Amino acid sequence: xxxxxxxxxxxxxxxxxxxxxxxxxxxxxxxxxxxxxxxxxxxxxxxxxxxxxxxxxxxxxxxxxxxxxxxxxxxxxxxxxxxxxxxxxxxxxxxxxxxxxxxxxxxxxxxxxxxxxxxxxxxxxxxxxxxxxxxxxxxxxxxxxxxxxxxxxxxxxxxxxxxxxxxxxxxxxxxxxxxxxxxxxxxxxxxxxxxxxxxxxxxxxxxxxxxxxxxxxxxxxxxxxxxxxxxxxxxxxxxxxxxxxxxxxxxxxxxxxxxxxxxxxxxxxxxxxxxxxxxxxxxxxxxxxxxxxxxxxxxxxxxxxxxxxxxxxxxxxxxxxxxxxxxxxxxxxxxxxxxxxxxxxxxxxxxxxxxxxxxxxxxxxxxxxxxxxxxxxxxxxxxxxxxxxxxxxxxxxxxxxxxxxxxxxxxxxxxxxxxxxxxxxxxxxxxxxxxxxxxxxxxxxxxxxxxxxxxxxxxxxxxxxxxxxxxxxxxxxxxxxxxxxxxxxxxxxxxxxxxxxxxxxxxxxxxxxxxxxxxxxxxxxxxxxxxxxxxxxxxxxxxxxxxxxxxxxxxxxxxxxxxxxxxxxxxxxxxxxxxxxxxxxxxxxxxxxxxxxxxxxxxxxxxxxxxxxxxxxxxxxxxxxxxxxx
Numbered sequence: 001x002x003x004x005x006x007x008x009x010x011x012x013x014x015x016x017x018x019x020x021x022x023x024x025x026x027x028x029x030x031x032x033x034x035x036x037x038x039x040x041x042x043x044x045x046x047x048x049x050x051x052x053x054x055x056x057x058x059x060x061x062x063x064x065x066x067x068x069x070x071x072x073x074x075x076x077x078x079x080x081x082x083x084x085x086x087x088x089x090x091x092x093x094x095x096x097x098x099x100x101x102x103x104x105x106x107x108x109x110x111x112x113x114x115x116x117x118x119x120x121x122x123x124x125x126x127x128x129x130x131x132x133x134x135x136x137x138x139x140x141x142x143x144x145x146x147x148x149x150x151x152x153x154x155x156x157x158x159x160x161x162x163x164x165x166x167x168x169x170x171x172x173x174x175x176x177x178x179x180x181x182x183x184x185x186x187x188x189x190x191x192x193x194x195x196x197x198x199x200x201x202x203x204x205x206x207x208x209x210x211x212x213x214x215x216x217x218x219x220x221x222x223x224x225x226x227x228x229x230x231x232x233x234x235x236x237x238x239x240x241x242x243x244x245x246x247x248x249x250x251x252x253x254x255x256x257x258x259x260x261x262x263x264x265x266x267x268x269x270x271x272x273x274x275x276x277x278x279x280x281x282x283x284x285x286x287x288x289x290x291x292x293x294x295x296x297x298x299x300x301x302x303x304x305x306x307x308x309x310x311x312x313x314x315x316x317x318x319x320x321x322x323x324x325x326x327x328x329x330x331x332x333x334x335x336x337x338x339x340x341x342x343x344x345x346x347x348x349x350x351x352x353x354x355x356x357x358x359x360x361x362x363x364x365x366x367x368x369x370x371x372x373x374x375x376x377x378x379x380x381x382x383x384x385x386x387x388x389x390x391x392x393x394x395x396x397x398x399x400x401x402x403x404x405x406x407x408x409x410x411x412x413x414x415x416x417x418x419x420x421x422x423x424x425x426x427x428x429x430x431x432x433x434x435x436x437x438x439x440x441x442x443x444x445x446x447x448x449x450x451x452x453x454x455x456x457x458x459x460x461x462x463x464x465x466x467x468x469x470x471x472x473x474x475x476x477x478x479x480x481x482x483x484x485x486x487x488x489x490x491x492x493x494x495x496x497x498x499x500x501x502x503x504x505x506x507x508x509x510x511x512x513x514x515x516x517x518x519x520x521x522x523x524x525x526x527x528x529x530x531x532x533x534x535x536x537x538x539x540x541x542x543x544x545x546x547x548x549x550x551x552x553x554x555x556x557x558x559x560x561x562x563x564x565x566x567x568x569x570x571x572x573x574x575x576x577x578x579x580x581x582x583x584x585x586x587x588x589x590x591x592x593x594x595x596x597x598x599x600x601x602x603x604x605x606x607x608x609x610x611x612x613x614x615x616x617x618x619x620x621x622x623x624x625x626x627x628x629x630x
Contacts (some may be wrong), residue, residue: 059130059172062212070212072587074172078208079588081170087162089170089208094178097122100144104196107183112194115184121198123149124206126235127175128216138168140203142179146241150197151179152186160202167203174209174235210584227563228571243565246365247553251318253361254338254549263314263340268303270296270320276528277301279439279469279513280323283333296322301470301544302531304341305499308542309534316340318549329376329561330491333570336549345543346498347482351459354486354494354545355387358457358552365556373489376560381455381489383555389457389486392450396462398442401449402428409479413438413466413512421445435519439467454487469509470544471497488555494547501539507532 013022016031023031062070081089098121110116125144132138136155141148158164160180171177180202186194213235214220220236227233233240255265273292275282277299285294300317307315318338325331342349362369362385369386395406404424407417421441425432432444442464450460463483465473471481486494500506510527553565563569585592 058169062172065212067212068581071210071581074208074210075584075587077170078210078584079590081208087166087170087205089205091204091206094124094204094206095122096124096178100125100142100147100149103183103198104147104149107196110183110185110196112185112192113187115182115199117182117184117199119182121179121181121183123179123198124176125149125179126209127171127173127177130171130173135165140171140177142177142198146238146245150186150195151181151200151203152197153200153203157181157199157201160204162202170205170208171203172209174211174213175205176207176209178204178206180204224571227569228574230568240564243553243557243559244567246557247549247565249365250361250553250556251549253364254357255318257357257360258314258316258340261314263316263342264312266304266307266312266315266317267319268297268300268307268317270322272297274526274528276526276531277303277470278321278323281325283322283324298323299337299546300339301546302528304339305539305542305544306531306534308341308343309537309539313343313540314340327570330551330554332550332562332566335562335566337546338549339544339546341499341542341544343540343542346541347461347484347496347543350496350543350545351391351484354496354547355389355457358486358494358547359385359387361552362556371556371558373555373558374560375489383488384456385488389459390454391459391461391484392454393462394446394450394460395464395480397450397460398445402445409464409474409477412442412464412479435516437516437519439464439516442467451487451490451492454490457486457488457493459484459486465509466512468497469513470500470506472500472502473505491551492548493552493555494545496543496545499539499542499544501535501542503532503535506535 012024014025014028015021016023016028018031018035062073065073078089081087100123103121103123107116123142123144125142127140128143128148129141130138131140138153140151140153142151153164153168155164158167160167179198179200181198181200183196184199185196188194213232220226220232225232226237226240230240234244258265271285271287271294273294275295275298277297278301280298282295282298285296286292287294298321300319300321304315304317316338317340319336320334321337322334323331324333327333342353345353359369362371369384371383371385373381373383375381395409399406402424404427406412407414407420411417418436418438418441421438422436425441425444428445428448430444430448432441446460454460461484462474462477462480463471463485465471465479465481468481468483471483474480474482481497481500483495483497485492486496500509507527510532514527550562550565554560554562557565559565
């Protein structure tokens, strides 16, 4: 019976020709259907185009390039546009009708999803970021005038002569573009409030950027490169831009302050035959036609006082000075000062004006009188600029700090006092490099024991005459003069005095300076005969004042380095500057056109510099030599 059952079971099985197995009829049908389905899938897959990896956008591919590679590729692409003019990468004009700052203020109240399609907006700005969503949508972050706006570009909104894709394919981060569109606020799905944007109808390339600009994530932080490439620093760092805007506001306030007091702004020479007006070492230049050396000015003081002699009784000048001295955190070879001179005023009037000017300036720029300043060493100074300011008498303060009685004022210029000061410096452990003149040693003591306590604005008064060759003698204290220096955060910002208007005394002061120069003091002044002569015509009682603009900007913008507040500070020359990188013209093979009218002497110099053969040199000269009777 069992054998019969097995035989019946085998007779009901069917052969699966693919696997060689014997299976039930239903299992065989199931397998056949599955195989047919798999075959159809394979046929469908074979008929479909082969799948490829997602292609990267041009921007994504370029992000992997080195700066030099990017620069070369970009130059070649822009050169093609220059040749085809489709589009012209350097158009002559784009009409800007909207200030981006005004745009943000005026349309900030737009609601999510609200559009003002009837309002045309035309702005110019620089691309900071570029984003794509498919082929029909582009987003840009555009910056202009220190603010940023999102620009949304949609295929259905595109207008103009150039198709949508062509409008955007050449644009890169850093490019300057013109935007024509309308204001609106986006309606994103993932957040309740949209972003105020310009919905662009047309985007026009105005000026391409040939270089990769730093990413917003990493920024542009290298300090030395920021100073050397200030243009890139301003592109990338709003904080740098704000410093120079603050500086401009400060200078405008100073001008307005003096203009409202009936001062006349003047300009005086930058080059002089004598470096006068301040105790400083000058730069020397040469006048070829006159074959004489000239000095770049260290201060405009003497010229301004000569104008007072001439009857311009209130004058001021904002300008550059040049001093051939050290470079450090607070000193640059060229710097900006403001000086004013006021007839019938004295040092005490000038103190009041200083308090009014500087306190008002701080209030105007910062909105209050309290500021904070961080030093390079990490010290934090909280400064109160509100008047009245503290006043310190120099000699009594030094006597208290050093525990020594100083010689009388009328003896401070003597050899005996020189010996006293040398002994005192040794006692209090203060160094003074040669030449150890009385003025220099006193200045070192003041810097060590008085200036160090001047955090809030402080007037230091009662200077010895031999430290101040242009200041008038003190009316009550023989040997001293009527002068003050204003210090903030241990640094001088103002120097002022009752001006010396006695021509007899002035010549003696200049001769004392000449004696100090003979002792080796390169910063001492020479006798200015023209100025001495002007005093003989009569300088009215006058108060004079000078303030360093750069240092005050440092304090109000909280920067410990003067290079941060100068647009282009002096930098040492780079060793291999320009030797490795080709210019854009060189990259694309553009050769310079020969200039007409090159003089024979110019070609001679060029050929000698290049080591040209005499034969080539002669041939070039013959080519440009005028023909006879022609």
